[in-house]
Amino acid sequence: MTFRLEAAVVQRGFDVSLQVGPAETVAVMGPNGAGKSTLLNVIAGLLHPDSGTAELDGRTLFDLAAGRGTWTAPHRRGTAFLAQEPLLFPHLNVLDNVAFGPRSSGASKHAAKESALRWLADVEATDLQSRRPAELSGGQAQRVAVARALAADPGLLLLDEPMAALDIHAAPLLRRLLKRVLAGRRAIIITHDVLDALMLADRVVILENGRISEEGPTREVLQRPRSRFAAGLAGLNFLPGQITEHGLQAGGLSLYGQHHDLPGPLPTGQPGVAVFPPSAVSVFLSEAHGSPRNAFPVTITDLEPHGDQIRVRAGESGQLSADITPAAAADLVLAPGMRVYFVIKAGAVAISPS
Amino acid sequence: MTFRLEAAVVQRGFDVSLQVGPAETVAVMGPNGAGKSTLLNVIAGLLHPDSGTAELDGRTLFDLAAGRGTWTAPHRRGTAFLAQEPLLFPHLNVLDNVAFGPRSSGASKHAAKESALRWLADVEATDLQSRRPAELSGGQAQRVAVARALAADPGLLLLDEPMAALDIHAAPLLRRLLKRVLAGRRAIIITHDVLDALMLADRVVILENGRISEEGPTREVLQRPRSRFAAGLAGLNFLPGQITEHGLQAGGLSLYGQHHDLPGPLPTGQPGVAVFPPSAVSVFLSEAHGSPRNAFPVTITDLEPHGDQIRVRAGESGQLSADITPAAAADLVLAPGMRVYFVIKAGAVAISPS
Amino acid sequence: GQGGSAGQGGTGDGGASSAAGTVTVFAAASLKTAFTDMAGKFEAANPGTDVTLSFAGSSDLVTQITQGAPADVFASADTRNMDKLTGEGLVGEPWNFATNTLTIVVPPGTPAGITGFRDLARSGVKVVACASQVPCGAATKAIEQETGTTLNPVSEESSVTDVLGKVTSGEADAGLVYVTDAKSAGAKVEEIPFPEAAKAVNTYPIAAVRNARNKPAADAFVRFVLSTEGQAALAAAGFGKP
Amino acid sequence: MTARKAATYTGIPAWIYAVAAAGALLVVLPMVAMVAKVNWANFIPLVTSESSLTALGLSLRTSAASTVLCIVLGVPLALVLARGSFPGQRVLRSLVLLPLVLPPVVGGIALLYTFGRQGLLGRTLEVAGLQIAFSTTAVVLAQTFVALPFLVVSLEGALRIAGPKYEAVAATLGASPSTVLRRVTLPLVLPGLASGAVLSFARSLGEFGATLTFAGSLQGVTRTLPLEIYLQRETDADAAVALSLVLVAVAVAVVALAYRS
Amino acid sequence: MTARKAATYTGIPAWIYAVAAAGALLVVLPMVAMVAKVNWANFIPLVTSESSLTALGLSLRTSAASTVLCIVLGVPLALVLARGSFPGQRVLRSLVLLPLVLPPVVGGIALLYTFGRQGLLGRTLEVAGLQIAFSTTAVVLAQTFVALPFLVVSLEGALRIAGPKYEAVAATLGASPSTVLRRVTLPLVLPGLASGAVLSFARSLGEFGATLTFAGSLQGVTRTLPLEIYLQRETDADAAVALSLVLVAVAVAVVALAYRS
Ligand SMILES: [Mg+2]
């Protein structure tokens, strides 16, 4: 009783193999165009891969191995889709929207409405039942869309950035609902938010250029990223290099750091990565000696707002960043092109083998 | 030689009075629907206010006082508009787009192209001159749009979130260009970014519900916000209350803090505000006594991603917030509804009179 | 009533006038073959003239002339339409220049076995005729009354052409059209003449328009139609003597 | 500068209004002229004569039937054109639009060559016991032929605007293609379908040339209102104008209804 | 689920293709039947006879002229309908669309009542020395009357899709409304304008009923190709079919051109 997929879409350079356990939720993360939506569309049957097989709880979704050609139509797959937009049918009221799935799978009108009412109660939207979708807020509509997807009793729930279009007030409420809903359920959720991955998923899969580049339990991947993308997700600076006695030699840069979470020091001379948060990086206009042991000159390439901090990017392609307050940025009159010192406490730099 | 506006749009509850000096850049900030775009549209002549007057360098833009009814058409105002989308004319190449303004004001074909080439050189886009807008990246297009607006030689430049649609790489480049361009020029810029206000504007105007609620030099408003909105902009916690000897009494909450920037302590008993950054707030599961002097129990209302931090909102309507790392949030297994302690060093709390 | 006959107008000489320039002739659609032929001969006989022909249903032409159409000559397929214009004083004295009688046309091979008018009333025979509002329909009605036969047409068309079209396409078993139409349709139809047709003879009048731009040429053309040469052309197209 | 706000700037040069007025007059004046010509004293008797009422009734009945046929054939065509992707799609659209630009008389001839007794399908139909020519069926066919493009064009536009997103979601919820069509697609494009249907009805109501050529003209069977008007002109121009006005009134009502929203 | 990706799911039930094919056949079969009926041996001489060529030439000239007139009058109308906001806008749209659904013969009568000698403007025009009815001008007017809605509908749709944003920006850059129209609005909606113009041209080319009633049928002056076809039917149905085929060919070419993009 598992979900198993192997699929390739040649034109998009997409080639992914994935399994999801019975009550597991997998978060799919990756840059734009990495193939995240392609993955969901292939699973849902909205896109025809060039080759591969997929099965869900023993049923074959497709099997395109040479010689065979099994293809289950989208409506027979039991893979309900929840997109960024709620896409509630605008001509049906909330109750009929939620009853759509049960009706389509042959339930009587009465039974479908009963089921819809149960699911509406479950997402705490019973009082919306006779409204039209146009009369709902974005958050309410997405809440109803969740109920509608669940009412279809899917074997696998597919969520494509379900909170991306919600405003800052509606997103946390839906996140809380999804946390509850996904707990005992098999699901794949595409997200750009680390918080979503942490709160909702058991496992994270990083998709890059149509292929899985890293996967593992969510917290592990985020705490100990092995790839630049995962480090970026976790909002961490990431430097690859060679492990030294006290830290890492990355190009011309010698970093002091702490060998991470291992019994005993790491073997020197091996390839490794140094990871540290931008918030641990201070910016100085001159080389002031102090307690932090890492201090090196850099050229500012960019300044950009980041939350309510200012992210100062530096290094050849902006690969190093420091987060400072807007007031500090204004005080130092920082500007791109300026030569400044990045200062980092050795205790904030984690070194691991790569 | 100044810009002076007084205008009301009754239906939108809009009523604003504003002056901008010859080389001044004013940032307009405020919540969605506050009337920021209405302001620019009224100035540009795209929207007809119900009453008011406006003049620019001695010319009347409109004068709708009773009995009179002067109205200068948009194309005679000299108030070039730069919107969120570049809106380059898709059927003209880059050079012809930039030459559009000079051509429209009667310059010969040759003179208009000369002028366009100068402005393209100024925004470092000379090599794009014969491209079609469709062949430009978002950042390049907005850069050309800047040149086009400047080539029209506007007496007042209107910018409506010019960087909002740009991606994380293009925005800093455009910000740098605007910093240079706006330096000696009269402009009004709508923005949601504190960094923009700090880097580009001399003065900030906070618009709320169609009216100006706060204004002043940018840094001053952000460092010492007097209104909840400005505090929110600066990303700061904001508590109004009564000044005490050691800090502020806000409802049942007694805060230790530093009396701000004044010679001598503040007069106790007077109304005042306490302001402190979310990054200065730590979250504990139990009441642990330590060096910080402010520690009080709160109930978590929301968790939301904020940059690469997690913002933990607490208090009756989420008015208090703490920023912590995703890993910390996951470690503490924080969830809405949980009862936790917010802990703040007294040194991070600034008290000022309100 | 009509003011003249062919005998009065026919001088036997169509060309002895000082006619020159363009003459615009509005003629009933059924005159197309005859008048196209005649126009060439008139131009040959009167060097410097140029005949422009406009064909349409007679009532259309009446409407157009009433509304100021630039006609010099009007040739109608019936006297009723000519009367409308004479009544309004828009044309000069009309002359009857031809007659036409109905005939039966059937698709080649007479699949329905039609031999005479009475056969048209047989059940199962798909007959197409003209509506009584138009001249050919009025003639059909007259013959029906005369013979005591009642037809049950499957369609009552507003023009002979539409009747003929239904027969040439094989859609109808038989149609009642003018002799001239049967002639112009050639081998596409078989004509079955019937004696009762003589009971309803349709008379064609012609007149110069009163405000003709080219009055001399208009008069000359009217005379030419009534001349022996003109009458020969009409006879060739199947028209009878007025 | 949101769309809502900028909408208050129209930027139409003043002279454009003058030219637009001239354009409107080209259409409006003829209607005024026609109304002016009506013999109002005789209007009611003329319009309510037996032949007029029969023709109006036949017109309404056949137009309703051809509208139904347009929907039955046009909805699939619009779906296939808007959603499908197959070779020859562009040629098919071009062909479906043909009756829009074809002189109706030519259309009638072509229909005769197809469904007539000696036409392409004539013998097949005759064997099947179907006789189309000179029947009310022929009128409906002729009207459907000329009116179909109106429905297809309106609906294809609506389908393209609606996009396929809702259909995809419905499918993942377990709805079969037929269920999706019935419960999602059609309800979504209902306004486009309605205005297309109303335009088809109006075009059917006005159809003349193809009907005359293909179906003939027999009172109560094939003589629709436009054919009756044509015939009335032979004897009584007043009656023709009065009947035309009835047709214009129905057409205006029907077009206004179509563009109500 | 972006539009690009979901587009691969069409969700058309299989039976829809069957019905769509039936719908397509209703239009395609008559064309096939017509081609089958052509007497190819005589085709060239029939089509290249003097009267045919004159009629074709006249048709092309008048259709070109009426297309120009449609653009001149229709662009302002579409602008005013799409961008303006004034009382009676809906009524105006309904009126402009009227010729789309009006039987052309009724349209011709209405035009005659307007521009004819005894018409609404007849005396005024006569005093001015203008005689419109039964001249080539009348042909152009009749064609413009029936073709105008095609241009207005196409262009209004294009204008609504383009939106007023670019115009507003152009105005703030100092462009007067006329400059905005010439340098921004028209270039932006050029594809819509082009397809509207081509449809208008095609409709003008096929116009018959209004022309016959309003302009008459004078060779070289008002007898366009559809009128020539009508007249040829009187004597030679073969010739009529051959000429119809020429018209169909021109119409197909023109519609395919319009929907090229
Ligand atoms: Mg789960």
Ligand SMILES: [Mg+2]
């Ligand atoms: Mg995606």
Ligand SMILES: [Mg+2]
């Ligand atoms: Mg400035």
